[in-house]
Amino acid sequence: MSWAAVHGVVLGLPLLLLTALCVTYVGKTGEGRPWLARRAAARRWLWLVLVGLAWIVPWSGLLLTYTALPRWLLGSGEWKTLALPWMASWGLMVPMFISTCAYLMRHARQRLLGGLWSRRALWGLMWIALGTVLLAGLLGSLTAQGVFYR
Amino acid sequence: MGLPLQPEEKLEGRVAAAMVALGVGVLALGLITPLGMGLIRWGLLSQAMVRPLLTALAFGGWLSTWAVLARRWCGRQFPARPVVLWMALLVAVGLLLGSPIWVWFVGRGPLP
Numbered sequence: 662m663s664w665a666a667v668h669g670v671v672l673g674l675p676l677l678l679l680t681a682l683c684v685t686y687v688g689k690t691g692e693g694r695p696w697l698a699r700r701a702a703a704r705r706w707l708w709l710v711l712v713g714l715a716w717i718v719p720w721s722g723l724l725l726t727y728t729a730l731p732r733w734l735l736g737s738g739e740w741k742t743l744a745l746p747w748m749a750s751w752g753l754m755v756p757m758f759i760s761t762c763a764y765l766m767r768h769a770r771q772r773l774l775g776g777l778w779s780r781r782a783l784w785g786l787m788w789i790a791l792g793t794v795l796l797a798g799l800l801g802s803l804t805a806q807g808v809f810y811r
Numbered sequence: 812m813g814l815p816l817q818p819e820e821k822l823e824g825r826v827a828a829a830m831v832a833l834g835v836g837v838l839a840l841g842l843i844t845p846l847g848m849g850l851i852r853w854g855l856l857s858q859a860m861v862r863p864l865l866t867a868l869a870f871g872g873w874l875s876t877w878a879v880l881a882r883r884w885c886g887r888q889f890p891a892r893p894v895v896l897w898m899a900l901l902v903a904v905g906l907l908l909g910s911p912i913w914v915w916f917v918g919r920g921p922l923p
Contacts (some may be wrong), residue, residue, distance in 0.1 A: 753840055
């Protein structure tokens with residue numbers, strides 16, 4: 662397996678699953694689901710690991726893109742397809758979205774974020790975070806297979 | 812007899828700061844591709860340098876905006892609706908600029 666494939670399976674997939682889990686945790690109303698809300702330690706770890714992965718995965722992915730892709734290694738340093746800048750831009754938005762969501766969720770748990778608009782914001786941001794993780798993961802796996810630079 | 816007025820939803824200053832800063836950060840990341848294309852075309856930066864440099868600037872801008880606003884807005888209350896809508900607008904523009912959609916209209920140059 663290539664480094665890019667290992668990166669996707671070991672880091673990218675857990676990030677995707679945890680983000681999906683946190684979207685279901687936040688729920689449509691922006692409030693925590695009861696099944697996880699009762700487990701304070703599990704909830705804290707879930708968000709902590711999610712934020713950690715959200716920072717590690719895109720930055721390490723960008724590093725891999727720059728160090729492992731043949732185009733870069735050959736020294737031309739040019740991306741031939743719009744998919745790669747798209748992946749880099751949206752992928753690096755993931756830590757911004759998830760860090761902000763984790764911060765807002767903390768305020769929501771402390772009952773400092775209870776209104777309709779703030780719940781809508783949290784719910785919407787988690788869905789956008791999931792969307793960007795999905796898209797970056799899809800483009801990343803295509804890149805790992807060499808689709809964009811063959 | 813009129814209906815009772817709903818109290819306007821308020822956001823604590825630090826929460827509003829996090830939301831606005833997120834909008835600024837996403838917009839900055841979205842600007843990397845169009846701005847980078849311009850910088851390469853005008854010969855101001857080498858192609859390999861553009862994305863790492865602009866990405867670092869976008870993250871620095873996001874974190875410093877968050878820190879400055881959180882410090883200045885701490886303890887204040889803001890109406891929630893305009894803050895959320897501004898954040899949504901900035902995020903939407905950032906996502907659009909970060910996607911390849913706009914390139915179909917303005918044409919393609921060397922990609923950062």
